[in-house]
Amino acid sequence: MTAGSLMAAELAEQPQVLGRLVDRHVADRDQVRAVLPGRRLPGRLAGTVLLARGSSDNVAVYGRYLIELASRRPAGLAAPSVHTRYEADVDYSGYLAVALSQSGATPEVVETAARMRRAGAVVVGITNEAASPLTGVCDLTLLTGAGPERAVPATKTVTAQMLAIAAIAAAYDPDLVTVADLGALPDEASALLADSADLGVDGAPGSGPAGVVAARWANARRLVVTGRGLAYAAALETALKIKESARVHAEGLSSADLLHGPIAALDSRLPVLVVSGGERFAADEAALAARLTAEGVPYAVCGSAPGADLPLPAGVSEVTAPILATIRGQQLALASALLRGLDPDAPAGLSKVTATH
Template sequence: MTSATPSTPSTPTADDPTTAPGAVMAAEMAEQPDVLGRLVARLPELGEAVRGALPTPLLGSTLIARGSSDNAAVFGRYLFEPASGRPAGLAAPSLVTRYGARTDYSGYLVTALSQSGRTPEIVTAVRAARERGARVVAITNEADSLLAAEADVLVATDAGTEIAVPATKTVTAQLLAVVGIALALGPLPPTVADLADLAELPDAVRRVLADTDACETLAADWAHHDRLVVAGRGLGGAVALEGALKIRETSGVFAEGISVADLLHGPIAALGARVPVLLIDVGGPTTPDIGALRERLVADGVPHATVAPELGGLRTEAARAIATTVHLQNLARMFALRRGANPDAPAGLAKVTPTT
């Protein structure tokens, strides 16, 4: 499925010395309500295209990605499996590109995510899966990319050119596209995702973008920390991974995203006054786990905060998770600025990482 040709945003370039640090990232973040609104309107069409491409029978789903797209893939894993009633998991591209794996993908749906559609190992792994029987859905911002050419169904996110190194509008568009694919695979509980609630997402994101007070306060309080942990579970765990990546790449803070369950299996012993914890609670069945961890952190004297943006009455866990991702983008940008870094163009990073 193709989309309209993305328009180029009227933002300055990240390496323009006259551009204020963080201005490009902020401008692209501000485009998210419109990007999400366009994509929400296309979700019924997306669902029809995906259902038409599914193998019969569907044996399972695999997601292939790297970087921020990999965090969106983790998000998808928590949606695809309950929706389809079939196993869902993440592929390791290196199994193809380094170990020469020849996996039989007959009966499998492969969903590949890449903002640029140009990461060599993603394209190679997807091509290998398709040659061995997979049906392929590609989620990318570039409709004429190499990845798009490998797809049975193309989901062009139509986010427009993204200039700042940290992916923002393309990530939330991927998250929304993943929800749309999941709804095409089968029913999800109405507390997890539904189209009516997703239609409210653009306005909720506008409110999140406008409400920066909590982010500014936390960035000021924690700017001196060189390490922190971002913890969530389920869909909130995927949001934690993405939030940690944004903080890490924009500010140089070594932020680690981790499942609450995994944190309790040993890493919690490394926490203390110098390593604060950011808790991600997007509602749903994992909220009690967040509460239990919060009580443990209080007892152990570990500094912590809970991400709780104003979400304007969003009812479903998936929609709240996407809006919370935007809140963490705000926080990452402010962390970077507080630490004297330019989040538009972090040192040592490029917009496209050509891993093979």
């Protein structure tokens, strides 16, 4: 078995995994709607809190934006240590809690989800494992059904979680997360995979867009990945994948936060990958590109605009674009690892399940 073959194979399964979730979308949406605070229980929705670690935490960032837009109530990320270390007595009456774990076995996610439920929250779990501890502490579990994932860097389970999050948002506002937009996603994912079909074949970095960008930055030891809005989650996840797979210190930053200080550290040796947030952020991204160019900072763009280095389909929905950008980030991480002679399937010092408490 060649280096990266597992990651490449699991990356390639994503159109099928996403297709199954798209087919289930309406049923998942309606299941969530039936348990939302204010429907099953008396009272009003107070807000949504998302609970996760690792790649799932990056998916939670996507959910934080999308669910707040859909519910028009506050949404935020939980701090598990508040419960597992500080043992705070927090009232979650009226809250929806969304607990994400690919394995469903991360101890602090399971424990915190259980505490939130006892404190009044309605808990919806998202996991790939039907018989996991997480399912036992949730009011409802959305299974991603991605199948076994053997490579340490998560790929298909991440994008599947993002699509499950979209079902939760659609329970609040089906006009924001439309069936039509989601229906196009599997074919759009297939198109990304088709233009990099040689990626990971016989351990090669491929000649597609990800291979080209990876070769351009083959000697970089540091990297910034930046995005804003819904795209911020894809930037965070891309940075994590590159760290895990290619041993490059990649930092994910909001493009707004980048301007509040960190941009001063950029130079010709520190490339920047800009994950586009779409039309809403086009002027901001153009201004950032102009500044990077003026200061001699190498950069590449992942987006749907003409000339993007890591292109996404033209006219892609802003709800599904971060899912496709996450796939592009996975491709870049795989290509970067292979160019450096590393095996991304089994990065040194990492395991598939990290048992934090």
